[in-house]
Amino acid sequence: MGFPAKTSYGIAALMELAGVHASGEVLQVAEIASRQGIPERYLEQMMTSLRRGGLLRSLRGPRGGYQLTRPPEAVTLAQVIHCLEGDPAVSPDEPARSPEFQVIDALAGELARIRLAQLESTTLANLLEQRDQRLQAQAMYFI
Amino acid sequence: MGFPAKTSYGIAALMELAGVHASGEVLQVAEIASRQGIPERYLEQMMTSLRRGGLLRSLRGPRGGYQLTRPPEAVTLAQVIHCLEGDPAVSPDEPARSPEFQVIDALAGELARIRLAQLESTTLANLLEQRDQRLQAQAMYFI
DNA sequence: CGATACCCCGGTTGTCTGGTGGGAAACAGA
C-alpha cells in the first residue's frame, strides 16, 4: 500500500543529502546505501533519475558524490516522485466507452489531484522535521 | 494512473445494477458486459467477488442474474474496492529499518487515509447523480 | 428433461518491479 521501493529509496537518500546540504559537503551512494540498508547498485539508478530530473548534482572521481541542487525546503515530493516514477504515460486514445466510465475516470482524476496537492505541499525540509521530532520523542521515551 | 481494470469494471457494473435497483429486477452479466464493452468471462469474476463481499445477491438459472443487496446510497466505493482489490496484505514484520523510512511510511499511510476517506464518502448513488448530470449537459450541448 | 445462467478454478500472455552485472568515463592524488 506504500510507495514502490524505488520511491522510498530515493526519498530516503534525498533526506540524507538534505541533512548535510547546509555544510556543502557531498555524500556517496555507497555510504547512503549502507546507512539506509539499500542495495547499492539499485540506488545508483535512482540517483541517476534524480540527477536527470535536476534535483541532484554529481561529482565524479575520488571524493566525489552527490548533493542537492536546491535547499531542502525548495524540493517537493511531487517533484521527487515525478523524477523517480515518471509520468503515468496517459494513453492518447480511449474516448471513454460509456457515461459510466466517464464518471469513474473523473473520480480517479479527482483522487489523483488530491494526492498530488498533498505531495506538492510536502518538502524535504518537512520530512527532516518529522524525523527529528520522532528521534526526540524516542529519546524521551528511553529516559 | 486510474483504477485497475477490474475496479473500473466492477463499479460500472454496480452502476448499472443501481439504476434498476428500485424496480427490483435483475441484470445478467452478459447484458452488463455488452452494454459496457467489458469481456464477459472476466466480468463474471468481479461479480463473484462482489457477491462474496456481500454487495450482490445472485439468482441462478433462466431469468437469473444479479441485484444489489442494499440501496445505492448505502454502498460506498470503499466497500466496493475492498471487495474487488482486497486488503493490501500488510506484511507483519519489517520494523522500519531507519528513522527516514519511518517518516516515509507514515506519509504513505497518511495519503492512504485521505484516499480512503474520499472513497468512504462517495456512494453509488452519488455516481449515478454525476452520470445523469453529464448526460443532461451533453443533451443541452446538442440542441 | 433441457436450456439458461451462475459457479469454480486453472492456465496464458505480456508487462512491471526489484535487483544484478559488466564495463566505460571522469577525476584526485601521487
Add this chain to the structure above:
DNA sequence: TCTGTTTCCCACCAGACAACCGGGGTATCG
C-alpha cells in the same frame, strides 16, 4: 602519467501481477 576511486550507462534476469480465456460443474425455470 599512472592508479585507484566514484559516477555513468546499458543490458539482463527472475518473480509477481494484471487482464483474460477456457473447461467444465451446478442450480433453476419452464
